[in-house]
Structure formats: C-alpha cells, structure tokens
Amino acid sequence: MSIYEKWKEIAFEERDEASANKFWKDYCEIEKGIYEAILHNKEEIIQGSIKELADKYKVEPTYFMGFLDGINESIYETIQLEELTxxxxxxxxxxxxKLYYNMHEAKAHWLYNLQEWDNILTEDRRKEIKKEYNLSKTVVREIKIGRNEPCICGSEKKYKKCCGK
Incomplete structure (x- = not known):
C-alpha cells in the first residue's frame, strides 16, 4: 500500500462524528505547524525525501502526505501522490x-489568517487575492433578451419571430 493510500485510509475511514471532528482538528493543527514553518522561513522550494521532510516538520510521513495532498494544487508542477514512498x-x-487563493477556496481560515503571511505577501496583495476569490464565487446573470426586442442576429425581426423560436 502506498503512503498516499495510507493517508486516504486514515483520513477518510469511517468514524463517528466526534472522532472525525477530533481527527480533523488534530490534523489541522499539524498542517498549521507545517505552514507556519514554511511561511516563516519563506520556503518557496521544498526538497528532500518524504521521510526527511516529515522529520524536518516533526510529523509522521503519512500526515506529511496529507499536507502534500492539500498543497499539490498550489505548486508549479503537481506531483503524482500515488507513486510516492x-x-x-x-x-x-x-x-x-495560488496557495493563498486555494486556502480561501478550502475555507481554511486557520491557514490564510496566519501572521506569517506578512513575510510573504503584502496586506494589499492578500486583499486583492481575497477579492479575486470572492468574485470567482459571484454568479453573474446573463442578459436576458425580451421576446419583443430586436433579434440579436441583426435581422431586424422581433426575437420571438427569429432566433427565439
């Protein structure tokens, strides 16, 4: 069984609600610690074996795989998690x-509110990214053409008699 499969098994095993909440609360604290270290040290590039990096961030390799699963969409070249040992x-x-944006997407307020972001992105840039995220979730209604308005094809007929049929 790959380390990624172990992560998925641990993370998504059937539990009662209280156990699931405890697991995710504990995992979020672990994840927060990894991000605090990365952001504090402005680590744009992370290199090493899974075991070495898990030791560096003081987590089990399986839990480090959970971190990789979460950050995989925020790196320049995604990795095939299933193949990792x-x-x-x-x-x-x-x-x-992209990471800051994706943290908003995941509604991970415990991560995008870390004070270590001050070292990475200006407050104005963080506000812009949040605004971009909010705009991406705004539904924009298309302009509706009335039945009796001129047709959009330019035929000068009413829409209901032309393209609206």
Whole structure:
C-alpha cells in the first residue's frame, strides 16, 4: 500500500462524528505547524525525501502526505501522490499567491489568517487575492433578451419571430 493510500485510509475511514471532528482538528493543527514553518522561513522550494521532510516538520510521513495532498494544487508542477514512498525525493516550488487563493477556496481560515503571511505577501496583495476569490464565487446573470426586442442576429425581426423560436 502506498503512503498516499495510507493517508486516504486514515483520513477518510469511517468514524463517528466526534472522532472525525477530533481527527480533523488534530490534523489541522499539524498542517498549521507545517505552514507556519514554511511561511516563516519563506520556503518557496521544498526538497528532500518524504521521510526527511516529515522529520524536518516533526510529523509522521503519512500526515506529511496529507499536507502534500492539500498543497499539490498550489505548486508549479503537481506531483503524482500515488507513486510516492517514504524514500521518494520531491522538489516542490510553491506558488504562494495560488496557495493563498486555494486556502480561501478550502475555507481554511486557520491557514490564510496566519501572521506569517506578512513575510510573504503584502496586506494589499492578500486583499486583492481575497477579492479575486470572492468574485470567482459571484454568479453573474446573463442578459436576458425580451421576446419583443430586436433579434440579436441583426435581422431586424422581433426575437420571438427569429432566433427565439
């Protein structure tokens, strides 16, 4: 069983609601610690084996795989998580703006509110990214053509008699 499969098994095993809440609360604290270290040190590039990196961030390799699962969409070149073992070497280059955006997407307020972001992105840039995220979730209604308005094809007929049939 790959380390990624172990992560999925641990993360998504059937539990009662209280156990699930405890698991995710504990995992979010672990994840927060990893991000605090990365942001504090402005680590744009993360290199090493899964085991070495898990030791560096003081987590189990399986939980480090959970971190990789979460950050995989915020790096310049995604990695095939299913193929990784503890001795696999990875070379991640983090896109911090995309990461900040994706943290909003995941509603991970415990991550996008970290004070360590001050070292990475200006407050104005963080506000812009949040605004971009909010705009991406805004539904824009298309302009509705009335039945009796001129047809959009330019035929000068009413829409209901032309393209609206």
């Amino acid at each position: 503890e001795i696999s070497t990875i070379d991640l280059r983090i896109d911090f703006e």
